[in-house]
Amino acid sequence: MQNNNSVWHFFASVKLALTTLFLIATTSIIGTIIPQKESFDWYVSQYGSKTAQLFAVLDIPDMYNSWWFISLLFLLGFNLVICSIDRFPAVWKQVKADGLQVGPERVKKMSTQRGWHSESPASSNVQKITEILKKYGWQASKKQTGSDTILFSQKGSWTRTGVYLVHSSILIIFLGAIIGSLGGFKGFVSVPETMARDKVALYGSREIVELGFEVRCNSFSIEFYANGMVKEYTSSLTILENGRELFTRDIEVNSPLTYKGITFYQSSYEAYQDFVVTVVNTATGKRKSFVSAFQKQIDWPEENIRFGIINAKAKGQSIVSSKIWFTRNNGTPATQWLDDNVLTPLDGFSEEYQVNVKQMYATGLQVAKDPGVWWVYIGCGLMLFGLYVAFFMSHRRIWILVKDTGKGSEIVLSGSANKNRPGFETVFDKLASELEQS
Amino acid sequence: MDSSQLLGITTFTFLFASFLYISALVFRAETIGKVASGFTVVALFILTLGLGLRWIESYKLGIGHAPLTNMYESVVFFAWTIIIFYLGIEWKFKTRTIGAFALPIAFLAMAYASFAPLNRGINPLVPALQSNWLLAHVVTCFVGYAAFAIAAALGIMYLGKTSFGAGAREAQTKELLPPVSVLEDITHKTMIFGFIWLSAGIITGAIWANSAWGTYWSWDPKETWSLITWFVYAFTLHARYTRGIKGKTIAWLSIVGFIAVIFTYYGVNFLLAGLHSYGSG
Numbered sequence: 001m002q003n004n005n006s007v008w009h010f011f012a013s014v015k016l017a018l019t020t021l022f023l024i025a026t027t028s029i030i031g032t033i034i035p036q037k038e039s040f041d042w043y044v045s046q047y048g049s050k051t052a053q054l055f056a057v058l059d060i061p062d063m064y065n066s067w068w069f070i071s072l073l074f075l076l077g078f079n080l081v082i083c084s085i086d087r088f089p090a091v092w093k094q095v096k097a098d099g100l101q102v103g104p105e106r107v108k109k110m111s112t113q114r115g116w117h118s119e120s121p122a123s124s125n126v127q128k129i130t131e132i133l134k135k136y137g138w139q140a141s142k143k144q145t146g147s148d149t150i151l152f153s154q155k156g157s158w159t160r161t162g163v164y165l166v167h168s169s170i171l172i173i174f175l176g177a178i179i180g181s182l183g184g185f186k187g188f189v190s191v192p193e194t195m196a197r198d199k200v201a202l203y204g205s206r207e208i209v210e211l212g213f214e215v216r217c218n219s220f221s222i223e224f225y226a227n228g229m230v231k232e233y234t235s236s237l238t239i240l241e242n243g244r245e246l247f248t249r250d251i252e253v254n255s256p257l258t259y260k261g262i263t264f265y266q267s268s269y270e271a272y273q274d275f276v277v278t279v280v281n282t283a284t285g286k287r288k289s290f291v292s293a294f295q296k297q298i299d300w301p302e303e304n305i306r307f308g309i310i311n312a313k314a315k316g317q318s319i320v321s322s323k324i325w326f327t328r329n330n331g332t333p334a335t336q337w338l339d340d341n342v343l344t345p346l347d348g349f350s351e352e353y354q355v356n357v358k359q360m361y362a363t364g365l366q367v368a369k370d371p372g373v374w375w376v377y378i379g380c381g382l383m384l385f386g387l388y389v390a391f392f393m394s395h396r397r398i399w400i401l402v403k404d405t406g407k408g409s410e411i412v413l414s415g416s417a418n419k420n421r422p423g424f425e426t427v428f429d430k431l432a433s434e435l436e437q438s
Numbered sequence: 439m440d441s442s443q444l445l446g447i448t449t450f451t452f453l454f455a456s457f458l459y460i461s462a463l464v465f466r467a468e469t470i471g472k473v474a475s476g477f478t479v480v481a482l483f484i485l486t487l488g489l490g491l492r493w494i495e496s497y498k499l500g501i502g503h504a505p506l507t508n509m510y511e512s513v514v515f516f517a518w519t520i521i522i523f524y525l526g527i528e529w530k531f532k533t534r535t536i537g538a539f540a541l542p543i544a545f546l547a548m549a550y551a552s553f554a555p556l557n558r559g560i561n562p563l564v565p566a567l568q569s570n571w572l573l574a575h576v577v578t579c580f581v582g583y584a585a586f587a588i589a590a591a592l593g594i595m596y597l598g599k600t601s602f603g604a605g606a607r608e609a610q611t612k613e614l615l616p617p618v619s620v621l622e623d624i625t626h627k628t629m630i631f632g633f634i635w636l637s638a639g640i641i642t643g644a645i646w647a648n649s650a651w652g653t654y655w656s657w658d659p660k661e662t663w664s665l666i667t668w669f670v671y672a673f674t675l676h677a678r679y680t681r682g683i684k685g686k687t688i689a690w691l692s693i694v695g696f697i698a699v700i701f702t703y704y705g706v707n708f709l710l711a712g713l714h715s716y717g718s719g
């Protein structure tokens with residue numbers, strides 16, 4: 001599809017690519033210096049109202065999503081498409097080229113070559129050479145014209161497409177990004193322990209998305225290192241659909257949960273004044289969790305028990321232990337100190353009941369749906385593969401001309417590689433020596 | 439003997455080897471060059487031991503993780519990759535002159551790590567950093583950075599060599615600096631090598647971000663600067679396909695690219711705010 005039209009030439013040119021790359025690289029700096037996504041008032045307070053207005057006109061406060069920046073990215077993509085359509089046919093022709101079309105004169109003129117004389121007749125030489133080539137993985141084809149026989153073999157002709165693999169990988173990544181931004185969302189939901197949520201508030205808008213299922217936070221916990229730094233945040237989540245529990249999983253930072261294409265990431269938490277009290281009847285195995293405000297009485301009528309949290313000790317924001325008041329069948333109440341979030345037998349009740357008291361939290365979940373992410377990953381994989389092919393693999397070709405002289409044969413071995421010639425020459429020399437000695 | 443002592447010894451060995459490589463270049467003395475290589479190999483060995491020991495020490499503290507998690511450790515690792523990469527080039531291209539540029543870079547990195555006001559402690563990892571992608575991300579990025587450092591050193595050599603006047607031409611034949619065409623070739627190959635690793639570094643970083651936050655790309659300053667760096671090298675690789683852009687421009691671009699690397703790695707942490715928590719420590 002060669003085209004002489006000047007618009008075509010403009011969009012197929014490497015000069016345009018250099019210009020676009022330069023513009024993207026330099027304009028990208030702006031958003032790393034001027035903080036992004038602040039309010040208009042914030043820019044006024046920092047830069048004055050004139051500058052803030054200019055920023056607003058140029059979309060500087062959200063420059064990576066601005067019309068002009070996205071246009072630059074599209075221009076790069078368009079440039080790539082046209083450039084590839086322009087150049088690929090010629091490359092493909094080289095990939096498919098039949099080496100046997102090369103005549104004996106050209107074979108003798110190649111820069112990498114070795115020639116020798118052999119006493120045996122041409123036909124036996126051709127056969128011997130074919131076998132040796134095969135041993136080294138060179139599959140040869142053959143053509144005979146008069147007294148000349150030409151053998152041709154090549155390796156890695158497809159590697160000429162390496163650059164195009166890299167270029168298409170960029171287009172695939174762009175495609176993934178577009179799919180993600182059209183068909184996906186990013187939002188946040190805060191789920192208090194023991195409760196379930198089925199809606200998510202999206203970032204950057206007031207929109208609410210219905211999940212189509214519920215996510216319940218069974219419990220949330222923070223683990224600390226000895227020096228007081230946070231070691232891990234963990235939420236136990238249950239997914240429910242139509243009120244039915246489907247499955248339960250723990251999530252941590254770097255270890256999210258995905259259901260129906262929607263992924264929940266551990267992102268933040270909120271501490272409440274309330275407590276989550278879990279009571280277990282060890283005889284029957286029955287267990288139930290309650291949210292209990294401080295110094296409020298809770299009933300569990302089926303077990304005929306009543307309890308409440310009457311005191312608590314805290315270290316900073318975190319509760320370390322709490323004191324429970326507990327009575328059964330309206331008998332004498334007992335009180336006991338319990339460590340936070342440790343299932344403990346209650347002394348006064350012959351270990352029939354075990355209780356876990358913990359401070360109540362809400363877990364903050366980042367919620368994302370991105371149907372384009374696999375395209376992006378495929379593109380990334382293809383890019384690395386393509387870069388390897390483009391830089392480290394080469395198209396290597398060899399020709400062997402065997403000329404029947406009547407008394408024996410004249411043999412010329414020649415070859416070429418489109419990249420890494422020193423590497424090819426080592427292979428070539430080894431092959432030549434073996435052929436010559438045979 | 440603990441890891442910090444080993445790293446201290448390495449710093450001074452790098453300094454000594456730098457002097458040796460420079461003297462070898464100035465006095466054109468092959469023997470000094472060989473001694474310089476010897477010291478560099480020894481220093482690399484000690485540095486490797488030091489890094490390994492630091493890794494073991496972190497396990498003894500009960501917070502085992504690879505020594506790649508704060509500014510101090512990453513600078514040391516940078517010096518380590520630079521030396522490995524340089525020795526690879528010395529061995530492959532049979533030239534020691536690049537050492538006069540590479541060793542000082544490694545020494546400066548080690549000296550910065552040892553003397554700048556950085557947190558040199560072995561600290562536990564906050565939840566976001568507890569990921570196998572951390573290792574993949576840091577290693578791939580730093581291999582790329584090391585290659586780019588060498589490419590910039592080669593670019594400087596190229597510019598130095600081509601700006602000697604005509605009078606110096608005779609002297610050049612004897613000179614230890616490799617011929618211009620060789621310099622150009624190694625610069626190009628080194629940049630390609632770095633480009634692949636930087637691509638892998640950006641990709642592993644994106645995958646990690648996606649597993650931690652659900653966004654593979656959020657245009658935070660560190661990400662953006664790594665992409666700017668990547669574009670600089672993409673630009674450089676394509677410049678060859680345009681007439682008029684020759685060795686000298688490429689040499690300058692190798693230096694511009696490395697400035698972008700330094701800004702990505704260092705400037706962003708100290709001059710701009712972002713997700714990457716490294717610098718503050």
Ligand code: HEM
Nearest residue numbers: 012013014017076079080083163166170390672675676679
């Ligand atoms: C970020 C974007 C791009 C990347 C990462 C990229 C990557 C590459 C790589 C790795 C090579 C091989 C270079 C070499 O062999 O030294 C290459 C070659 C090339 N690229 Fe790109 N490229 C990009 C954008 C573009 C664009 C927009 C064009 C449009 C004109 C373009 C045109 C070319 C051409 C003509 C070649 C030479 C092909 C050949 O050897 O036959 N590239 N590209």
